[in-house]
Amino acid sequence: MAYVEGQTVHDADSHIMELPGTINRYLDPGFRQAFVDKTGRKDVLPEWFAKAAEKAKDPEFRAGAEANILLRKNYEALGAFEASDRPATLDYLGFASQLVFTTACLSNFGLEQMGEVDLAVEAARAHNRMMTEFCAVDRRLLATGYVPLIDRARAPQIAREAIELGAKGLVVPSRHPPGFSPSHRELDPLWAVAQEAGLPILFHVGGEEKMHKDYLENGLPFVKDFHGGDENFTSLTFMAIPLSIWQTLSALVIDGVFDRFPRLKFGAIELGASWLPSLMKFLDSGCAAFGKEERLQTLSDTPSAILRRQLRVTPYPHEDVAWIMENAGTEMVLFSSDFPHVEGGRNPLKRFNDSLAGVDAVDRRAFYRDNFIDLMGRGLDPALHDLPSLRAA
Numbered sequence: 001m002a003y004v005e006g007q008t009v010h011d012a013d014s015h016i017m018e019l020p021g022t023i024n025r026y027l028d029p030g031f032r033q034a035f036v037d038k039t040g041r042k043d044v045l046p047e048w049f050a051k052a053a054e055k056a057k058d059p060e061f062r063a064g065a066e067a068n069i070l071l072r073k074n075y076e077a078l079g080a081f082e083a084s085d086r087p088a089t090l091d092y093l094g095f096a097s098q099l100v101f102t103t104a105c106l107s108n109f110g111l112e113q114m115g116e117v118d119l120a121v122e123a124a125r126a127h128n129r130m131m132t133e134f135c136a137v138d139r140r141l142l143a144t145g146y147v148p149l150i151d152r153a154r155a156p157q158i159a160r161e162a163i164e165l166g167a168k169g170l171v172v173p174s175r176h177p178p179g180f181s182p183s184h185r186e187l188d189p190l191w192a193v194a195q196e197a198g199l200p201i202l203f204h205v206g207g208e209e210k211m212h213k214d215y216l217e218n219g220l221p222f223v224k225d226f227h228g229g230d231e232n233f234t235s236l237t238f239m240a241i242p243l244s245i246w247q248t249l250s251a252l253v254i255d256g257v258f259d260r261f262p263r264l265k266f267g268a269i270e271l272g273a274s275w276l277p278s279l280m281k282f283l284d285s286g287c288a289a290f291g292k293e294e295r296l297q298t299l300s301d302t303p304s305a306i307l308r309r310q311l312r313v314t315p316y317p318h319e320d321v322a323w324i325m326e327n328a329g330t331e332m333v334l335f336s337s338d339f340p341h342v343e344g345g346r347n348p349l350k351r352f353n354d355s356l357a358g359v360d361a362v363d364r365r366a367f368y369r370d371n372f373i374d375l376m377g378r379g380l381d382p383a384l385h386d387l388p389s390l391r392a393a
Contacts, residue, residue, distance in 0.1 A: 002091065002093060002094030003070060003092065003093045004093065004094030004349060006390075007368060007369075008368065008369045008385070008386045009094070009095050009096060009335060009349070009368045010095060010334075010372035010373070011093070011095040012099050012314050012334040012335060012372055012375070013101065013338050014100050014101070014338065014339040014340075015339065015341055016080065016081060016102060016131070017074055017077070017080040017103050018104045020104075022081075022104070022130065023104060023130060024036065026133075027122060027123070027126040028122055028126070031118070031122040035119055038114065038116060039111070041104075052075035052076045053075045056080065056082075061076075065089075066092045069092040069093060070337075070339070070345075070346050073341065076340075077339065078092070079340075086134075086137060086138060086141060087137060087138040089339075090140050095337070096384055096386065097142055097380060098142065098337075099142045099168070099376075100141050100142060100143055101131075101204055102127060102130075102146075105123070105127045108124060108148055108207070111123055112148055115178065117150055117151050120148045120150055120151075121151055124146045124148050124158055127145075128146060128161065129165065131143045131144060131167070132162070132165040135166070142168040142379060143165075143166055143167050143168055144167060144168070144170070145158075145159070145161075145162025145169070147162065147170050148173070149172055149182055149187060149190075150177045152186040152187055152190075155190040156190045156192070160193055163197050168376065168379030168380070169199055169200045169202045170199060170201055171204055171207075174204075174244040174268075175207060175209045175244040175248070176244075176247070181255070182248050182252065183252050183254075183257050187257075188260065188261075191261045194261075194264055195263050197378065198379070199376075199377060200267050200375050201264060201265070201267070202266070202267045203266070203271060204271070205241060205269070205271050206270075207244075208240070208244035208271070210237065211236065211239065216237075242271060242272060242275040245268050249279065250283060253283060253306055254296065256295060256298065256299070259299060259300045259306065262309070262310070264310065265374070265376075266312070267311075267313070267314075268312075268313045269336065270314060270336065270338060270343075271313070271314075272316050272319060273313040273316070273319055273321075273324050273328075273333055274319050274320070274323075277328045279307075280307055280308075280328060281304070283304060283307070284303055287303055308331065311332060312333070312374065312375040314336040315352075315355075316343075317344070317345055317351040317352055321333060321356055322357070322358060322359050325367075330363040333367055334371050335352060335368045336348075369386075373385055
């Protein structure tokens, strides 16, 4: 039996778990050594990852994949790094489609913040080759391409290349590029490419500005993260996740990007959603207070209405989805599993269903199906809108 049965569920957030060095094989050979020198990304797997990856290849271990499809995480999960395994993973999960993101490349290796423009561009192109090749094994796998904003002139071409390779959504960083706003008018050709293709612009956790390290110097013992390591993703640093996307969305709305491209959809993925009602209210309030600004007078509607028209967001499974729906709009939230990352939990469907208790069937369907279809546009083949067993229903 599949994990999901009797309903169509689209997964707005899943990942591959690249083995170290995977991205290197997709880089232009002329940039490969410079990339390794700058990022330290060598083809070496840490010991505990290496053991997990080897375990995942063991025939006896693999025999239990279906029964443990959401229990095994990271490199132990079926289809985490072997593309040929991922179709079976989708069969066992029962999702109608899965939007697929990187794990290792989420911040584009920090190259944009380093000012390494050419390397940032080449790393993005390598990422796009890697992701589209992985997802080509099954049309239910929707590859994401990455577009660095640091080079405004080349951004549209990188987007077009990603789309030609097969990307179904374009990821941009949620933090501003060094030196200018993501709402800069010279980025309009990029948004035009996405709108014309009918594909969404996506933001994903990992590329945001982190909490300043000084906040961690509190005179108390160092707090390990919930993985047990020293990456220091804790209850405190978690609080900074929405700050970059809050500012970026505000700039895109106030400076008119949403209005100049009214058919362009945006998705905020794995960035939580409890902040969304506050952002909408705060934007409306701010624009009312500064209403004499010419740019505000030309907006097509209130900021909250503009966001409701064009933005879709994935809550975390520990958030109160019904409250978010009530205060932001039922059309704005999406289901996601975060497979195979441990953060997604062992039973995301149950956790979201519990959160949706009391929500009517129409709005539950919107959360699991309709809002994802709306976000993805032409990036989702209409034949995939419903599971085969439900298409006649």
